[in-house]
Amino acid sequence: MLHTVSRTLAAALVATVFAAQPAAAADKLKIGFITTLSGPAGIIGKHMKDSVELALEHLHGKVGGLDTQVIFGDDQFKPDVGLQVADKMVKDDKVQFVAGIIWSNIMLAVAPSVTEQGVFMIGTNAGPHQLAGSQCNRMFFTTSWQNDDTPAAMGEYMQKKGVNDVYLMAPNYAAGKDMLAGFKRDFNGRIADEVYTKLGQQDYQAEISQLRAKNPKAVFVFLPGGMGINFIRQYDQAGLHGKIPLYSSFTVDQTTLPALGDSAVGLWSTGYWSSELDNAANRKYISDFRKKYGYTPSFYGAQSYDGIMLIDGAIRAVKGNLQDKEGLIKAMESVPYKSTRGHYTYNVNHFPIENFYLLRAEKGPHGIVMKVEDTIFKNHKDAYYEECKMK
Amino acid sequence: MNLQLVLEQVLNGAQLGVTLFLMAAGLTLIFGIMNLVNLAHGSFYMVGAYLAVTFYHWTGSLVLGVLLALPATMLVGVVIEVIALRTLYQRDHLDQVLATFGLILFFNELIAIVWGRVGLYTNLPDWLSGTVQFGEAFGYPLYRLVIIAVGVGVAAALWYLVARTRLGMLVRAGASNRTMVAALGVNIRLLYTLVFGFGAALAGLAGAMAAPIYSVQPGMGDPVLIQAFVVIAIGGIGSIRGALAGALIVGMVDTLGRAFLKPALATLISPPAAQSAGPALASMLIYLLMAAVLALRPEGLFPARGH
Numbered sequence: 001m002l003h004t005v006s007r008t009l010a011a012a013l014v015a016t017v018f019a020a021q022p023a024a025a026a027d028k029l030k031i032g033f034i035t036t037l038s039g040p041a042g043i044i045g046k047h048m049k050d051s052v053e054l055a056l057e058h059l060h061g062k063v064g065g066l067d068t069q070v071i072f073g074d075d076q077f078k079p080d081v082g083l084q085v086a087d088k089m090v091k092d093d094k095v096q097f098v099a100g101i102i103w104s105n106i107m108l109a110v111a112p113s114v115t116e117q118g119v120f121m122i123g124t125n126a127g128p129h130q131l132a133g134s135q136c137n138r139m140f141f142t143t144s145w146q147n148d149d150t151p152a153a154m155g156e157y158m159q160k161k162g163v164n165d166v167y168l169m170a171p172n173y174a175a176g177k178d179m180l181a182g183f184k185r186d187f188n189g190r191i192a193d194e195v196y197t198k199l200g201q202q203d204y205q206a207e208i209s210q211l212r213a214k215n216p217k218a219v220f221v222f223l224p225g226g227m228g229i230n231f232i233r234q235y236d237q238a239g240l241h242g243k244i245p246l247y248s249s250f251t252v253d254q255t256t257l258p259a260l261g262d263s264a265v266g267l268w269s270t271g272y273w274s275s276e277l278d279n280a281a282n283r284k285y286i287s288d289f290r291k292k293y294g295y296t297p298s299f300y301g302a303q304s305y306d307g308i309m310l311i312d313g314a315i316r317a318v319k320g321n322l323q324d325k326e327g328l329i330k331a332m333e334s335v336p337y338k339s340t341r342g343h344y345t346y347n348v349n350h351f352p353i354e355n356f357y358l359l360r361a362e363k364g365p366h367g368i369v370m371k372v373e374d375t376i377f378k379n380h381k382d383a384y385y386e387e388c389k390m391k
Numbered sequence: 392m393n394l395q396l397v398l399e400q401v402l403n404g405a406q407l408g409v410t411l412f413l414m415a416a417g418l419t420l421i422f423g424i425m426n427l428v429n430l431a432h433g434s435f436y437m438v439g440a441y442l443a444v445t446f447y448h449w450t451g452s453l454v455l456g457v458l459l460a461l462p463a464t465m466l467v468g469v470v471i472e473v474i475a476l477r478t479l480y481q482r483d484h485l486d487q488v489l490a491t492f493g494l495i496l497f498f499n500e501l502i503a504i505v506w507g508r509v510g511l512y513t514n515l516p517d518w519l520s521g522t523v524q525f526g527e528a529f530g531y532p533l534y535r536l537v538i539i540a541v542g543v544g545v546a547a548a549l550w551y552l553v554a555r556t557r558l559g560m561l562v563r564a565g566a567s568n569r570t571m572v573a574a575l576g577v578n579i580r581l582l583y584t585l586v587f588g589f590g591a592a593l594a595g596l597a598g599a600m601a602a603p604i605y606s607v608q609p610g611m612g613d614p615v616l617i618q619a620f621v622v623i624a625i626g627g628i629g630s631i632r633g634a635l636a637g638a639l640i641v642g643m644v645d646t647l648g649r650a651f652l653k654p655a656l657a658t659l660i661s662p663p664a665a666q667s668a669g670p671a672l673a674s675m676l677i678y679l680l681m682a683a684v685l686a687l688r689p690e691g692l693f694p695a696r697g698h
Contacts, residue, residue: 038499038500039499039609039610040508040608040609040610040611042503042508042609043507043508043509043510043608046508172670172671172674194666195653195670196666196670197649197670198670198674200614201614202601202605202606202611202614202615203407203604203605205403205406205532205535205646206400206403206404206646206649206650207649207650209396209399209400209403209650210396210650212529213393213396226510226606226608226611227606229510229605229606229608230604230605230606233603233604233605233606234532234604237515237520237532237534237535237604238522238530238532239521239522239530239532255509256510258509258510258512259509259510259511259512259606259607259608260512261512261514262514295509
């Protein structure tokens with residue numbers, strides 16, 4: 001008994017000694033990268049992790065010219081696990097940057113905790129409106145977008161095209177409601193119906209029967225991942241493909257296209273990026289990615305690649321002095337790298353001011369890709385930055 | 392709400408019902424006869440789907456793919472029973488839940504390692520795609536009608552097997568009184584392995600038939616498993632008849648609820664209130680039903696006889 005007590009004490013002592021050591025020496029950079037690596041959403045995490053590793057290869061393992069260690073963490077699609085992983089990275093591994101995160105609910109748990117401890121949070125996907133508005137933070141940057149913008153671009157496009165009588169569908173959870181709200185911001189036409197389905201639903205035949213009975217002029221869905229694969233296939237099998245035009249956001253992309261196959265061809269989507277965007281950084285990213293991994297990356301990957309490049313550019317700007325946090329913030333605000341989306345700037349809330357494009361799934365030499373058809377928003381600012389009181 | 396639409400939704404409900412029946416039949420036999428709570432049953436659904444797609448791509452025939460996937464899934468089930476689950480029969484249900492939950496994680500990751508995390512793509516062969524016209528405006532996907540037909544056929548075959556054959560007699564006897572069956576000199580171990588493999592094959596059949604319409608991806612069996620448990624709770628544990636009735640009830644209630652609850656509510660309360668209450672209530676319906684059945688008839692609607 002006494003033996004165990006003394007052992008526990010000794011362990012505690014050792015732990016305190018280590019904890020009392022000053023933060024990792026400035027010449028070594030540690031980045032904690034959090035994403036979902038297990039479960040059905042693991043495919044998204046794979047695109048992100050592969051992209052981070054490609055970025056490291058392009059930088060010869062030295063982000064910002066410093067010896068770099070990237071620690072990957074799996075949030076298992078759960079906010080509490082994400083927070084634990086982030087805490088361990090900040091407290092035990094002493095990372096200077098936490099990056100990644102797919103899901104808005106996980107981002108809302110992790111970002112405030114990380115930035116509060118004086119560590120940079122570089123989001124590479126989720127863009128909840130809270131972080132763009134009232135809860136914005138100087139130590140937070142994102143290489144992606146604010147959630148509402150992508151569906152808003154689709155609403156804007158359909159409005160301009162004069163599409164009326166649109167049938168809306170999304171999963172019944174927070175982001176689903178945000179996405180449809182985003183769509184409706186710029187769309188003033190008639191809504192045939194607004195339907196919320198179960199999160200993770202597999203069978204949409206009942207909804208498709210209802211939809212056909214309403215006979216709308218167009219359908220807009222936000223059904224990410226497997227939900228979208230199921231819906232689009234069943235839409236196709238019900239004979240509606242080509243009869244009622246199907247528009248979507250975050251549903252048809254390189255994580256779902258391989259499973260969708262031909263049923264995706266001709267579908268419309270919106271996004272800030274596509275593998276087909278023509279600029280030097282993107283061409284290099286896409287061709288090296290295909291060479292290394294044998295598949296085409298999605299926007300999740302491009303954002304993660306950009307995240308590492310953003311950190312690289314900022315550290316180079318302060319000549320490797322990781323203690324110079326003010327300098328790093330200034331540097332990141334100036335977008336010190338060549339993004340795969342082409343030129344963009346940062347708004348006052350550290351969300352990108354960027355273009356949003358109309359995309360269409362087409363067959364190409366590398367399988368089905370999202371062709372860029374038109375620019376819907378030029379240098380678009382999100383709807384929340386005015387609520388951001390960043391000091 | 393016209394008659395045609397109601398008819399279409401009833402077909403949808405029947406299709407969900409037969410899929411659930413294939414899952415629940417195995418689950419209820421394993422639970423009823425072996426007293427084993429098998430959370431990994433959804434994994435056999437997933438394994439069946441992956442194997443069917445793989446064999447389909449090899450042979451170029453969906454029917455062959457599904458037919459080959461059946462014995463293969465059965466084999467997987469038998470192997471799992473022999474190495475992992477045999478030791479669990481005497482343990483209490485919590486240990487079984489823990490162990491079979493571990494199997495879910497194991498299978499999900501194994502599938503991701505072997506086939507990758509990205510969903511598999513399959514196309515329906517031409518002769519199965521397309522729709523069957525009922526009247527004028529309403530075409531129903533042919534493949535879903537085939538699923539209903541296969542499900543009904545399997546249900547009939549199962550009924551014959553369980554009610555009219557010697558093996559079925561042993562299975563029924565096992566569900567009623569295990570100790571007595573063993574005391575009469577029946578090799579209960581072999582019977583267990585057979586039933587388990589057979590249940591796995593049925594789940595595999597459900598998964599294999601679902602492969603061309605659902606996303607074939609790691610974890611695809613987990614949502615179906617939850618509904619299958621609701622089915623056997625409603626139908627009565629260990630009873631094939633109960634599984635069939637429960638599956639059809641759950642299939643209908645879930646489908647009709649998703650389709651008609653929101654418009655029905657909108658006639659009673661304000662449309663915005665119906666907009667938020669409708670989908671929430673529709674996704675709860677089958678659980679409310681289960682709670683009601685458990686409160687009124689804790690044994691389920693058609694319990695296995697002889698308890």
